Amino acid sequence: MTTTQQASRNSTRIEALPDVPAIRITRDFEAPVERVFRAWTDKDLFQKWVGPRSIDTTIDEWDARTGGSWRYTSRRDGEQWGFYGSFHEVRPDERLVQTFTWDGAPDGVSLETMTFEDLGSGRTRTVGLSVVESFEIRDMILASGMDTGVVEGYEKLDALLA
Amino acid sequence: MADQLSQVFAALADPIRRDMVSRLASADATVGALAAPYDVSVQAVSKHLKVLEGAGLVSRSREAQRRPVHLEAQVFDLMTKWIERYRQQAEERYQRLDAVLAEMDGSGQETKDGAAS
Numbered sequence: 001m002t003t004t005q006q007a008s009r010n011s012t013r014i015e016a017l018p019d020v021p022a023i024r025i026t027r028d029f030e031a032p033v034e035r036v037f038r039a040w041t042d043k044d045l046f047q048k049w050v051g052p053r054s055i056d057t058t059i060d061e062w063d064a065r066t067g068g069s070w071r072y073t074s075r076r077d078g079e080q081w082g083f084y085g086s087f088h089e090v091r092p093d094e095r096l097v098q099t100f101t102w103d104g105a106p107d108g109v110s111l112e113t114m115t116f117e118d119l120g121s122g123r124t125r126t127v128g129l130s131v132v133e134s135f136e137i138r139d140m141i142l143a144s145g146m147d148t149g150v151v152e153g154y155e156k157l158d159a160l161l162a
Numbered sequence: 163m164a165d166q167l168s169q170v171f172a173a174l175a176d177p178i179r180r181d182m183v184s185r186l187a188s189a190d191a192t193v194g195a196l197a198a199p200y201d202v203s204v205q206a207v208s209k210h211l212k213v214l215e216g217a218g219l220v221s222r223s224r225e226a227q228r229r230p231v232h233l234e235a236q237v238f239d240l241m242t243k244w245i246e247r248y249r250q251q252a253e254e255r256y257q258r259l260d261a262v263l264a265e266m267d268g269s270g271q272e273t274k275d276g277a278a279s
Contacts, residue, residue, distance in 0.1 A: 010260075012253040012256055027252075029256075029259070029263055030260070031266070031267070048262045049258035049261070052254065135172075
C-alpha cells in the first residue's frame, strides 16, 4: 500500500451542479472509514494536510463536536487569510457538516457536508458537497483560486474536453 | 471572466445544448442538420443556438449561404484550464491526506496522542 499507487488509483472527481449553486467533490481513500474521519476531525491531523507546504496554516480554534466551532489562519509571503465556521454536525464515521466563511468576505458562508462511505476492504469514499448562496458566487469561486475545487457533471462535455 | 464562465455554465445546463456542442466538436453543421435528431422544432433549436452564441460557445459565419454553426474551441480551453486548476488543487490536497492516512497506518493512536502538545 503505497502513496503513489493510491494517488494514481483514486482520482478526484469534481462537479458543478447545474441546478443548485453547489460544488461536489468525490474521492476514494485507501484507509478505513474511522481513520479517514479522524484525519478530518483531529486538529493536528487536519493541519497536516489542509494546505500546501508553501502556506503556513495555524489552527486557532478547533472544537470538532456538534455545535462546536473552528478557525484557522493561513500565511504566505507576509499575506494572511482567515477562515472560520461551525461544526453543525459531527456524526462519527458517517457525516460531517460545517459552515465555512473566509473572513475577507464575512457575509459569505458556504455549507459543507461531507459524507463518509465504507467501501469495504479498508477503503472509504468521501463526498463533499459545498452549497453557496448564488450561482454567481459559485462561479466566482470557480474562477478565483480558492482551494474549494470545482466542476464537471456534464458527461458529454467530459468527452469533449478529454 | 467570471461572467463569461456563468454564461457558459448556464448555456451548458441544458441537455440538448450539451448534445449540440458535442456534435459540433467533430464538425461544423447547419441549423437543419443540427435539428434533425431532436424531437423539437427548428425554431427551438435556433433558440438553443442563440444561447450558445451568447455564451461565446459557437459562432455562425455571416458570408456562407448555409451559415454553418462553428464551435469556438478556445472557450473550452478556458473552461478546461479553470476546471483543471480546481481539480488539481483538490487533488493535491487529497494527496496530502493520502500521505497522512498512510502515516496513521498502525500508529494511529500514537499520532493522535502525540498531537495534544
